[in-house]
Amino acid sequence: MTQKFIFSENPAADLERVIAELAPTSVAVVADVNTAQYVVPLLTAASPAIKAANLITVKAGDLNKTLDAAQSIWRALAQMQADRRSVLVAVGGGMVTDLAGFAAATYMRGIRAVYVPTTLLAAVDASAGGKTGVNFLGLKNMVGTFTEPVAAIISSTFFSTLTPDEVLSGYGEMLKHALLSDAKMLGRLLAFTPAAQASAMLPLVEESVKVKCKFVEGDLREGSKRRALNLGHSAGHAFEELAMKRTAAIPHGFAVAHGCVVALVLSHIHLGFPSDTLHSFAQFVAQHYPLDFTLTCDDYPELLALMHHDKKNTSRQTFNFTLLAEVGKPQIDCHVSEDDVRNALDIYRDLIGI
Numbered sequence: 541m542t543q544k545f546i547f548s549e550n551p552a553a554d555l556e557r558v559i560a561e562l563a564p565t566s567v568a569v570v571a572d573v574n575t576a577q578y579v580v581p582l583l584t585a586a587s588p589a590i591k592a593a594n595l596i597t598v599k600a601g602d603l604n605k606t607l608d609a610a611q612s613i614w615r616a617l618a619q620m621q622a623d624r625r626s627v628l629v630a631v632g633g634g635m636v637t638d639l640a641g642f643a644a645a646t647y648m649r650g651i652r653a654v655y656v657p658t659t660l661l662a663a664v665d666a667s668a669g670g671k672t673g674v675n676f677l678g679l680k681n682m683v684g685t686f687t688e689p690v691a692a693i694i695s696s697t698f699f700s701t702l703t704p705d706e707v708l709s710g711y712g713e714m715l716k717h718a719l720l721s722d723a724k725m726l727g728r729l730l731a732f733t734p735a736a737q738a739s740a741m742l743p744l745v746e747e748s749v750k751v752k753c754k755f756v757e758g759d760l761r762e763g764s765k766r767r768a769l770n771l772g773h774s775a776g777h778a779f780e781e782l783a784m785k786r787t788a789a790i791p792h793g794f795a796v797a798h799g800c801v802v803a804l805v806l807s808h809i810h811l812g813f814p815s816d817t818l819h820s821f822a823q824f825v826a827q828h829y830p831l832d833f834t835l836t837c838d839d840y841p842e843l844l845a846l847m848h849h850d851k852k853n854t855s856r857q858t859f860n861f862t863l864l865a866e867v868g869k870p871q872i873d874c875h876v877s878e879d880d881v882r883n884a885l886d887i888y889r890d891l892i893g894i
């Protein structure tokens with residue numbers, strides 16, 4: 541990975557320094573309506589380069605991660621006569637970094653981008669790994685590129701204006717990173733109260749980003765080891781879609797946390813993953829990630845059908861899961877039958893109490 545990560549207590553000063561080093565012809569800042577209100581003023585107050593930059597504001601929310609929004613950024617860049625040596629600074633959650641990263645990667649065949657992630661999810665996940673993109677034809681991230689920003693400036697000072705659910709959602713991905721990393725990191729995360737201590741989590745965030753980078757390093761295009769990062773997503777995506785159908789949308793990281801419990805149950809059955817770790821992880825998820833809907837065995841056919849849509853599957857008969865032999869020992873491409881998943885869902889429901 542060529543991208544720099546700066547973990548910062550003083551992001552405006554670090555951003556100013558990074559921009560000075562890049563010596564751009566001009567600077568554009570892309571923010572959504574919320575980050576333009578909550579975060580951009582914190583940066584302009586202490587960074588003359590951001591104060592002088594052109595601010596491009598887009599609508600908030602994943603529904604606005606569209607080609608139309610990308611066009612509005614390209615148009616604004618053209619109007620300010622941005623050239624190949626201009627820099628685009630994306631200030632926002634994963635929706636803004638994905639969208640602005642895509643606009644930067646494609647404007648004039650690519651200009652440099654700097655990310656200032658403002659949600660926990662964007663800090664630990666979307667700002668690393670180079671995936672940019674927009675939704676298209678109702679499909680998530682259908683059009684995009686693999687292009688890393690030159691730098692990401694990561695600071696927990698922005699998290700104080702996030703809702704507790706947004707903090708917990710990012711924390712779901714951090715739990716996944718800890719499962720992929722080591723037992724000590726997992727222990728630290730399970731002993732922390734994320735929603736109450738969001739502004740104090742920079743060291744944990746740094747640790748989490750490093751885990752993601754370890755899996756992306758040398759496999760930007762997800763040919764092999766990066767696929768371990770799909771842990772928790774096979775069942776997680778199905779939970780997310782089921783919730784959406786019932787108009788009770790759940791944040792992505794909540795679905796991942798619950799999906800990880802299902803993956804750990806399967807890991808226990810197939811690879812002997814330790815049951816004490818499975819139980820303490822499930823207990824943490826049950827306590828911190830309540831779901832607004834119930835799940836009974838009558839829902840299994842629908843859940844299984846949703847899991848069959850997962851693009852990782854190569855067969856109609858089995859599901860492709862990332863599982864763990866133990867914490868820090870992932871195995872990608874584990875093929876699991878429908879009966880195995882039904883059995884795992886029964887155990888998951890017992891553990892979580894739904």
Ligand SMILES: NC(=O)c1ccc[n+]([C@@H]2O[C@H](COP(=O)([O-])OP(=O)(O)OC[C@H]3O[C@@H](n4cnc5c(N)ncnc54)[C@H](O)[C@@H]3O)[C@@H](O)[C@H]2O)c1
Nearest residue numbers: 574600601633634635658659661662665666671698701702
């Ligand atoms: N590129 C990747 O590898 C990757 C990885 C994970 C997720 N994603 C993408 O990230 C997006 C989800 O990211 P997200 O959860 O950050 O969503 P988001 O960017 O939509 O942010 C969630 C909400 O929080 C608001 N917000 C952001 N920062 C704030 C702050 N500091 N204070 C107050 N409000 C703030 C936003 O305006 C928005 O309303 C999805 O589009 C997903 O596809 C990308």
